[in-house]
Amino acid sequence: MEAEVIKAELVLPTHMSFKRIQMYEKYPKGQSKVRWKQLKQILQAEICQNYSPDEPNYVNIDSPPSMQPCKRICDITGFEAPYHDPRTNLRYANTDVFKLVRSLPNEYVQRYLALRKAAVVLR
Amino acid sequence: MPFISKIQRQTDYNRFPPSTPIVIDNGASYFRIGWAGETEPRVIFRNIVQRPRHKSTGETVTIVGDHDPALLKYFDCTRSGPRSAFDSNVVFQFEIMEYILDFAFDRLGATGSRIDHPILITECVCNPVHSRSKMAELLFETYGARSVAFGVDAVFSYKYNQLHGICEKDGLAICPGFTTTHVIPFVDGEPVYKGCCRTNIGGYHITDYLKQLLSLKYPHHMARFTWEKVEDLKMEHCYIAPDYALEAQLFQKGGKEAEDKTRCWQLPWVQLPTEEPPSEEEIARKAAIRERQGQRLREMAEAKRSSRINELENQLHELEFLLQQLGQVQKEDILSFLSETGYASKQEIELTLTKVTQSLRKAKGESKPEQAENEEKADSCTSDKYPLINVPDNMLTSEQLKEKKRQIFLKTTSEGRQRAKQKRVEEELERVRKTQQDEERRLENPQLYLEQMHTKYKELCEKVELRKRLKTNGGHTNGSNSGGVGRGERLNAAQRERMRLLTTAAFDRGKGEDTFGAKDEDWQLYKLMGKDNDDDDDEADEDEAELVRVSSRLQEIDPTFVPKPEPTASQPATTEVPHVRPLTNEDFQIVLGVERFRCPEILFHPNLVGIDQVGLDEMTGVSIRRLPSKDKALENRLTSSVFMTGGCSLFPGINERLEAGIRMLRPCGSPIKVARALDPVLDAWRGASLYAANTRFHQQTFSRSDYYEKGEDWLRRYQVRYTL
Numbered sequence: 001m002e003a004e005v006i007k008a009e010l011v012l013p014t015h016m017s018f019k020r021i022q023m024y025e026k027y028p029k030g031q032s033k034v035r036w037k038q039l040k041q042i043l044q045a046e047i048c049q050n051y052s053p054d055e056p057n058y059v060n061i062d063s064p065p066s067m068q069p070c071k072r073i074c075d076i077t078g079f080e081a082p083y084h085d086p087r088t089n090l091r092y093a094n095t096d097v098f099k100l101v102r103s104l105p106n107e108y109v110q111r112y113l114a115l116r117k118a119a120v121v122l123r
Numbered sequence: 124m125p126f127i128s129k130i131q132r133q134t135d136y137n138r139f140p141p142s143t144p145i146v147i148d149n150g151a152s153y154f155r156i157g158w159a160g161e162t163e164p165r166v167i168f169r170n171i172v173q174r175p176r177h178k179s180t181g182e183t184v185t186i187v188g189d190h191d192p193a194l195l196k197y198f199d200c201t202r203s204g205p206r207s208a209f210d211s212n213v214v215f216q217f218e219i220m221e222y223i224l225d226f227a228f229d230r231l232g233a234t235g236s237r238i239d240h241p242i243l244i245t246e247c248v249c250n251p252v253h254s255r256s257k258m259a260e261l262l263f264e265t266y267g268a269r270s271v272a273f274g275v276d277a278v279f280s281y282k283y284n285q286l287h288g289i290c291e292k293d294g295l296a297i298c299p300g301f302t303t304t305h306v307i308p309f310v311d312g313e314p315v316y317k318g319c320c321r322t323n324i325g326g327y328h329i330t331d332y333l334k335q336l337l338s339l340k341y342p343h344h345m346a347r348f349t350w351e352k353v354e355d356l357k358m359e360h361c362y363i364a365p366d367y368a369l370e371a372q373l374f375q376k377g378g379k380e381a382e383d384k385t386r387c388w389q390l391p392w393v394q395l396p397t398e399e400p401p402s403e404e405e406i407a408r409k410a411a412i413r414e415r416q417g418q419r420l421r422e423m424a425e426a427k428r429s430s431r432i433n434e435l436e437n438q439l440h441e442l443e444f445l446l447q448q449l450g451q452v453q454k455e456d457i458l459s460f461l462s463e464t465g466y467a468s469k470q471e472i473e474l475t476l477t478k479v480t481q482s483l484r485k486a487k488g489e490s491k492p493e494q495a496e497n498e499e500k501a502d503s504c505t506s507d508k509y510p511l512i513n514v515p516d517n518m519l520t521s522e523q524l525k526e527k528k529r530q531i532f533l534k535t536t537s538e539g540r541q542r543a544k545q546k547r548v549e550e551e552l553e554r555v556r557k558t559q560q561d562e563e564r565r566l567e568n569p570q571l572y573l574e575q576m577h578t579k580y581k582e583l584c585e586k587v588e589l590r591k592r593l594k595t596n597g598g599h600t601n602g603s604n605s606g607g608v609g610r611g612e613r614l615n616a617a618q619r620e621r622m623r624l625l626t627t628a629a630f631d632r633g634k635g636e637d638t639f640g641a642k643d644e645d646w647q648l649y650k651l652m653g654k655d656n657d658d659d660d661d662e663a664d665e666d667e668a669e670l671v672r673v674s675s676r677l678q679e680i681d682p683t684f685v686p687k688p689e690p691t692a693s694q695p696a697t698t699e700v701p702h703v704r705p706l707t708n709e710d711f712q713i714v715l716g717v718e719r720f721r722c723p724e725i726l727f728h729p730n731l732v733g734i735d736q737v738g739l740d741e742m743t744g745v746s747i748r749r750l751p752s753k754d755k756a757l758e759n760r761l762t763s764s765v766f767m768t769g770g771c772s773l774f775p776g777i778n779e780r781l782e783a784g785i786r787m788l789r790p791c792g793s794p795i796k797v798a799r800a801l802d803p804v805l806d807a808w809r810g811a812s813l814y815a816a817n818t819r820f821h822q823q824t825f826s827r828s829d830y831y832e833k834g835e836d837w838l839r840r841y842q843v844r845y846t847l
Contacts, residue, residue, distance in 0.1 A: 001177065001180070001197075002197050004194060005194055005197055008190060008191065008194055009132070010186055010190050010194050011177075011184045011185065011186060012184070012185040012186065012187055012222060012225060012226055012229075013229070016225055016228070016229060016233075017234060017235065017236065018228060018233045018234065018235055018236065018237055018238055018266065018267075019225070019237075019265055019266060020236075020237060020264065020265055020266070020267050021264065021265050023221065023222075023225070026221075026265070027218060034218060036215050036216045036217065036218070037215060037253065038210055038215060039210035039211055039213050039215055042213065042215060042251045042253045042254060043251060045251075045253060046251050046252070046253070054317070056249050056316040056317050056319060057249050057251075058213070058247075058249045058250065058251050061248065061249055061316070061319050061320055061321050062320070062321055062322075062323075062736070063320045063321060063322040063736040063737045063742055063745055064736070064737060064745060065735045065736060065737070066728075066729075066730065066735075066736065066737045066738065066741055067737075067741070068741065070730055071367070071728050071730070071731065073367075073371070073721070073731065077375075077717060078371060078374075078717035078718065078721040079371045079372075079374070079375045079717070080368055080371055080372070093375065108339060111335070111339055112339060114335075115332065115335055115336070115732060115733075116730075116731060116732055116733040117732070117733025117734075118733065
C-alpha cells in the first residue's frame, strides 16, 4: 500500500479488537454470499404476519395517490405542457420544443420518458 | 455545504465509563456517531461502502464513507460502485452495515474486547421487525453491546426543537429525508404513528432527477455530472418556487428576471489555437517539394525503362547471333550445339526471338499502331487466313474439322472487333456533329443557349440528387429525421417493396383457397421478388454522364458558372469537409434555469417522476385525516406547529410553499405556522444525544437477554417513550 493511503487510514482493517466475531469468520472467503432479503421480501413477510389493520406498520403508512389534478410539464424544458406528441409520448410546451422532440433519437426519447417512469421497458 | 464529513480518529474513548451511551444516527445518506450528552457527533461520514481492488497488489479492500477522491487513484473502482446498506429507508444489507459500524466504532477510538456501552441507534418509522431484529442481533452478537434502544430520527429532532421552543407539544413533523418523506403527528409530545404517512421521495430522487436532466441537456459533458457534483449543485442552487406554473412562465417568457435567476457553471475550457491558413511561401515550398518528388519518380521510371530496353536489345542480338551460327552448323551437329545453348529446337529460338522483339517494341512504346496495322493487314486477306471455312465438312478429316472450328471462332471474334471499331468511329462522328450543332445554336443566340444549358443543368442535378436520396433513405423526402428506426432506414424503396412481398408471401398460408397461379400476372411476382438490384441504374448512369457533359460545357462557355460540389462517394477527394464551428466557452457552460426549481418540485408533485403518491403539502392533510380522534381544536393545534426537519427542508422557499399548500387544505381561518428546525441535518442526532443522556434512558433500552427472552413479537411492539 502507498504511504499516503496508509496515512489516511483509507482501508478498513480486517481485524477489529472490539468485535466478538470478525468479518472473515462470519463471511469466509470463497463461500457463497449471503442473500439478504430485499425490502420487498421483508415487507412480504410482514404482511404474512396478519397484524391487526389498525396497527401502523411499514406498508400501511404509505401515502395514497394525490387527489389534485395531475400536473403536466414539458419533458424537455419543464414549462407547462398543453400538448402531447402521440408518436414519442413526450409532452411539450410549444412548437420549438416540438421540433426538438421530433429530432431526438429514440434512445433520448426513452430516457426522457424514463424520468417519469413512462418508458417502454423490454423484459 | 451543509454536509461535512468528520472522520478523524477520536482518542478519548477510554475516558467514557461503560454507562455512557453511544448515540448513532443511521441515516440513509449520512452516518453520525458520538457520545450521549454532547452537542456534536464525533464522527460523520457518508453511509456508503466501496469494495475496490488495490491496483498494485490486486487485493480487494473495503473503504467506508467518503474520502479524498485523489487517494482513490490507487484503486480500481470500476468493478463495484459505492454500495449502501439501505433499500429505501430500511437497512437490509447487514454485511455492509457491519463494515460501516466497524469503521464508525474504529474512528470513535474503540478499544477493548467489546463495545461495552448502551447504544441508541435511529431507524425509520415503523421499521419492519426483520430489519430491527437483525440490527439488534448484529449489535449484541458481534459488538457485544451492553444494551440497545431504537428511536426515530425525525422524532428526536422534533423533541430537541420543542425544547428550544421551535414547536409545541402538539404538532406535525415533516421530514423530507434522503429516500423518503414522512409526516408524523405529535400529540402531547409523543408521536402518533397511526396518523403518520410516508411518500417514497427524497433528496436522492431530486439529485438523480437533476443529474439525468443535465446529462440529457448536455450529452457532451455527461462525465462532468458525477453524483457528488450534482449533489453540490442541488444544495447550492435549487429552490422551491412559490408557484411552479408562474415561475415556469417567467422563464418561458425570458427577460431580465429570468436571466437573474439563471445560474451558469463554466467548465474549464481553453481556447484552441486557431489554425492559420498556410502562407503563399508555404504553398510554394510544398509544391516545389511535390514537383521534385515527381521528377525523381519520373527519372527512376525512365532509367528502368532504358535499362530494360538495353537488356532486351542484348538478348535480341544474342538470339540473332545464335540463329546465324545455327545456319553455319552442320546438320548432324545441331542437336549437340542446341543442348549447349539450352534451347530444344530452332523453332523455339525463333519463337523467343519474336517474343523479345515484341517486348522490345512495347518497351519502346511503339507496339500499338503496328498491331493495329497487323490487324488490318490480317483483315484484308480473310480468305487466305481461314482457308477451311468455305470447305464443306464432309470433305475434311477430323483434324481439319477442329482446325475449321478454330478458324470460325477466330473469324467471328475479329469481325466483332471490327464492328465495335466501326461503331466507335460512328459515335465519334455523331459527337462531333452534335457539338458542331451545339456551337451553331450557341452562335445563333448565345443568351438563349446559355439559359437553356443552365435549366438543363439544374434539372439534371435535381434528378440525380433525387435518385440518390431515394437510394439512401427510401420514400422519405424529409431525409433529416423520420423518427422511425429499424430496417426502413437502411433500405431503399424498391428493396423495401421486395421485403414486403417476401414477408407477405411467407406468411400468406392457408387463408382460404389458394388461387395463386391462376392468372399469368401472378408469376410477375417472382420477377419482383427475385432480384435485389436497381433496375434504373443504367438510366442513372446516363443522367450522370449527361450532367458531367453539360457542366463541362457550361464551364467552357460561361466563366461565372461554378458547378455544385458533388457529394458522391466516387470523388471523396473533392468533397469538402463541412466547416466545423470552433468551440467557444459557451459550449462549456452548464446553464441551470428551470432545473433550479423543477427538480425540488418533485417533493410537492411526486408524479413528475412517476411516483403516484401525495406530495409534501397534501401529506399533512392525509396525516390529519388518519388521526383516530376527530378533534377540531387538536387539528388547529397541529397545524399551528408544523415543524420541518431533514436535509431536504433546507431548500429556500420551502416554508412559504408548504404554508400555502397547507392553507389550501385547511378550513378558512385555521391557524397555520410552519417552522424549520434549528439545524435540519444534525438536530436528530442532538435530540438523540440529549435523550440518551437522561437518567431514565436505561429504562427504555433492552439487553441481550431481554432480546432473546421476549421474542420477536415483543420486539415488533417495542417503542421507546420519547418524553422522559
